[in-house]
Amino acid sequence: MAKLVDKVKVITTVVEAGVPDEIELIRIPSLEVEKVSWPLPEPRRLLRTVREEEGKFDIKHFLKIDYPTSWGVLACRRGRILTVDNFPGIDYDHGDLFINSASLVYVFLSSKCLLRRFDGLISFSTISLATAERLGFRIRPREVIPLGVDTDMIKPDERLGAEVRERLGLDGPVALFVGRLSPVKGIRYLCRALEILDRAGLKLDVMVVGRGPEGYRLERLRTRVKNVRIYMLGFRPDPFGFYNAADFVLLPSLGEGCPNVVLEAFACAKPVVATAVGGVPDLVEPGRTGLLVRPKDVEGLASAISEMAEDPHLARKMGLNARRYAEEALRWPIILRRVLRFYEEVLSSGGP
Template identity: 40%
Template sequence: MRRDRLLIVIDGMEVGGSQRQVQQLLHGLDRRRWEPELLYFRSPSFLVDEIARDGVRVHCIRKRHRVDLPFLWAYARLLRERDYALIHAFSLTAELASVFARALARRRPALVASERSFALDRPRWFWWLKGFAIGRSAAVIANSRAGARATAQRTGMPDARFDVVPNGVALPQVISPDERAALRHELGVAEEQLLALFVGRLVPVKNLPSLIRALAALEPEQRPRVALAGGGPEQDALELLAADLGVDANLVFLGERTDVPRLLQAADYLVLTSHFEGLSNAALEAMAAGCPVIASAVGGTPELVDNGRSGLLFPPDDAPALAAAMARMGDAELRRRLARGATAHVNAHHSGGALAAATSAVYERCLRAKEYAKNTGVAGPEPVQGPAK
């Protein structure tokens, strides 16, 4: 079997959904077929160490400015030295850097772009640059049908340029009842109180003020303990809002955690209040852990959470609706039913092996098209696996 060298590129390796998907993909790729490597530009985290321990060669080239010629020359030098067959870029910054570094290196590895954020409030120049990058890519992998459709529309690119590959997730190691009880005690959960968990960056797109307003709308005896696992620039503002609304005693800020699977098994449910989502890695991890999900019905989330079967959905930025969903989670039988539905869905559709296999199939198609063009002097056939119908 031929073994091709592959470079996964992402700008930052902080703890986030895309970064966890990079880790899942690198772990799941068939090492008999691929020799995967990782390149990132900033913000290392424990995920980098875990990827390296998994036998993946890791490169860090610091990008210090928006236009950084020394960075581009260093990236081009890496392309010349390592002679990759294919680059898969996981962000617009990584896509643009890859386009220009390939030109400087005079190397033409196939380029696969990504659509993951589903942030529709981006300015016009963002979509112009995204279209520029996609136009120079052999394929685009989106993690949701909604994200693929929206990006195709805003960039003017044909639907056939996109492949939809849902996120993958690994099943967690099950914790014991004693460990669960000890973790809930550590988080300050009172007897008979529920524990609601948020996992993600404390940034505006996550719309966490909506969660705090919903918490305040609940009767005091209904309020869960809310733990926020993640860091970010919004923490001070969130603490002030919670104090103003009189619910600061119900909140605990955990910062970045390396034990999210344990936290999810200790929680009674996960809450996601985002303005935009692609396909939420936090929701996937919760579902895999048997933790029910309450989420805003945005982006690719309705593709993942079947309302009333594998979780509860509410209209975005609707704190009263979120409060009503949180109140419903007081029903233990409902939580058990949602957890069963969520776990069954993840097992059927979102394994790490499925992520790697579907992504690898896109890589293979891109390399076949490149080989066809090399042998015939004409471009290969257009991709045919477009987004959702």
């Protein structure tokens, strides 16, 4: 994006390595709040900085209604855009009742206070766009625009996949899970589905790339199953060899925004078996690029995994469709052009 516009400046509480030289950063000090694990910007400093900078830019683009930095919109007058991936506690299930309840209260109040102040809304999903409308967002333009993927860097590689298969001793249909092993990823329901398949005698190798508090469920399951073999591979910064070794990818989440796992699977020509949450239904065309089930539907998840595992021709065909879709609609240059057109539409509308 920085190469497509005259100037980009980012106001943030966290500065990470790898930021391009074209992007200027302003770091806002964070408040130290006990038992809060994410950074909370110092409110007066945030508002003052946004007020000082906003007149220098045509577009002021905020990310996520649940990020405290979104309150910076109070210091802006026009050209205000919000991107939402979901509304935690409302259309996003953390898999934890307490977190869902706390998120619902904060996100509902934030939405009521802030949504009407934006001049345009980009959503990662049709689901969250509808949520925004229910919460009172009435302004146009509004549009569903997903994240993108680098299809030149992330691509099918049979040799790399074969190396992983040989190293791990994979010889049957192979499924892959990539992600943090947390309640929101539906690990509990994946384990129950795999138990059903094991009892039915399905031969399946499952690679698990990631770590987290729900990992114990998979560790416990792998000692009980006989036909399903589970490979706990831990966190890997470069998981693309595992994508290429798999026949299909699993995403049994309770909540999602626009999941990179689906984008990366498609770029590697792999279909997905996923739950219809967040932006997943906007990406996955059932029967063409993957299979969708309801969240927490253990029987449905087991059936979809079985269908994919027992028909390798179907999996390959859907994988090729997924790669074609990624090339035609999800490459970053395509996504960025859509965002730029959206910026132009917001500026031409003149705000509310």
